[in-house]
Amino acid sequence: MAHHIIKYILRIILLAIVFLSIPISYIYASESLTMESKVKAAFIYNFAKFVDWPLAVSNDTQSQPFIIGVIGYNPLIEDLMSIEGKTIKGRKLIVRQLSNIREMNNCQVVYISASEKDNLTGILNAAKSNNILTVSDMGNFVENGGIIGFVKVENKIRFDINLKTAGESHLKIRSDLLALARRIIN
């Protein structure tokens, strides 16, 4: 007898849970942002502080916003957008999702999603001629001519720097940042 009562109670609990959960679930539909992309966004923001763009470019555009562009789909954009409005070198930060290479023109920093690996050469050539700091977490990014590449080492984020490309893009990377890089390609 007791068995039946308990089974009955368990059944009621199960039903109650099912019915209670449905309405509540609609209220909270926010997507949780992962820690990794939060940290990477903070890294990108910090990198900008340690890079000097050519004088001509920066003087002309002092009143213009500082633009970080993202090429290809990447959840990182949401984290970058949450820091929009902060200032970098006295300029207001704006984040843009870019849909083609031409939109890179006004950007100071471009983050390249791993999904754009096949278009990398074109993107990097355009970046070089526009004095853009390129950042990505795709494999072999710096070896292929990117400037700063994220690498994950034992659950922590490290980065490599390609000084040669930085020079060709007329970007000056301060020694404080170079000192923290895992690897520097000359």
Next chain:
Amino acid sequence: MIKNSLIVRKIIKYSKLYLILKSIGILLCILSPSFPGTMLVGTCNAESISSADLTELSIRDLMEIEITTGSKKSQKLANTAAAAFVITQDDIRRSGVTSIAEALRMVPGLQVARIDANKWAISSRGFNGRYANKLLVLMDGRSVYTPLFSGVFWDIQDTPLEDIDRIEVIRGPGAALWGANAVNGVINIITKSAHDTKGGLVSAGAGKEERGFGTFRYGDSIDEKASYRFFGKYFDRNESKLASGHNAADDWDIYTLGFRTDWNPTAMDSVMFQGNHYRADESQFFSFQSLTSPYSFPVNEETKTDGVNFLYKWNRLFSDKSDMTLQLYYDRARIHQTVLSETRDTYDFDFQHRFSPWEKHELIWGLGYRITSDNTKSSYMISFYPKSRTDDLLSTFVQDDITIVEDKLRLTLGAKFEYNDYSGFEFQPNIRALWTPNKQNSIWASFSRSVRTPSRAEHDARLNIFVIPPDYPPNISGFPMVLSNIPNDDYKSEILYAYEIGYRKQISESIATDITAFYNEYNDLRSYTIDYASIFLELSPFPPHLVVPAAMTNDINGHTYGIEVSAEWNPVLWWKIKPAYSFLHMNLSGSPDGSDSGTFDTAVPRHQFSLRSSMDLPMDMEFDLWLRSVDDLPVVNIDGYCTMDARLGWKPNKNIELSLVGQNIFDNQHPEFKEEVLNLDRTEVERTFYFKVTWRF
């Protein structure tokens, strides 16, 4: 642009408060003479911080943030169709516990009681005792459940607590994957990879009950693909008190030495090899029985245990849906005491393969083979027939994880087939369903059949439990009279049918809850039947004596049911509150012929409550409180108790951590359990405190 502005605003509000507190901390640190260079990240809980806060950190600090687990693991947990609970490294560190056994008090649905300074009774969902036999415990995949008496000797399950990555606890049957004896739960203690323990660590401390403890660990990488660590740990614990206030003579000390190497020869392969050695000296006080005067006399002896084990594991990844694991281990454990000595060697082979043969199906199958062989040295009180024995255990399992609706509904069908030398063939199937209507809610239900196979003691042991002197009531004969447990070749497996349901909900960004209800139906549970009608005269050993035979039989049936609730609430970024509650009801009944209904099995609390609070204070200080309340154990005459642990931690710089811990601070002493076989004196757990320094380099 931002979907849920309310939540975002709330987070920003809290992060601002956090930053203000942090700035006060920074200011005080700058003012103090020993201002360390980098100290920002320290105690901050990276997981709950928004990107806006992170931009306030320097690159050097960003490089120190660990980015893996937290979210990934909770993700995994929310996707399990079982009552799972994870104790993290941070939980262990902040609780101030000094052993794995004590850490398990955090888990709802587990019963943890200290028998004396060096013994614990730990069980899941009832049937607690020192030889609690329905809980399987693994350390990095190595079973530490002893087949001699069944159960786990918790004293020797030791490793530096700093090297534990997490302890995964699954309440309820895990037999379809883990095999027989994972009847009421599985505990998996997982240590960190050697890749994650580079550098040195020295920790040492002492206190009232902890006469002294120390851990040393050093790890490094051999090249980019391989790392190692080696460690040593020692502690010496004081004796506990008897109810009278006298010392209980149960002090102990143990040292553990070990190493672990992890090697990733290719991106798809990982190889792990580890080894451990331990040696412990433990005092105990019990009544030894003999056939000559004085028939029963107290013995205070040193129990000596030691062991060595090696484990090798190779994992090969074929794709994100397919991998294969091969595991081999060898384990030698020795225990030497007056009543019984045992040496046991275990060789184990395990193979597992996961792949996706058809779309929406993920299949895991595995093979296991174990040889375990023992050699016992008897005393008058406990003897085994045969004296030494080698058993084989052959098992295979298959489990199909079927996605019925992508990201919404999953069905898991699994079964384990096992052949053992005591009960022969065993079949343990289960079926589980998990419904995740969205990221905030998940509901699961399961039905399983699982068995607890006979232990060597139930099958082969003669126990002379106590001796009644001649002419001493109720013994009216002129011979000594002995109550003896006679080996029972017909002892069968115990069988469980378990019904479970569970619900997990992320109520808001800062509150998560988990609730489980179960109903367990047991058949053929262990009973002790005393056969007064068959008293006989035994001539050997001398002098002649009367034997009242008793046997372990399978005459108890019954059911249990219960509810387990746990929650986590972060009211503000620097404060975490974790309540847990368990309710358990056991109803066991013997057969009509009057066999004992196994009183000790029901020595479990009906209600248990635990509340942990962890605060990150300014100046890199931490303050933790842990309130525990446990109901009465009527069958062993132990009253319920309510007690509290407190910890104050401080990281004066990145490498040093100081902590002061008080345990059981509400009362001078209280009893928690009574040992069920050897009739040891009942001892009590005392209020205690200790101080600890940890230095990382």
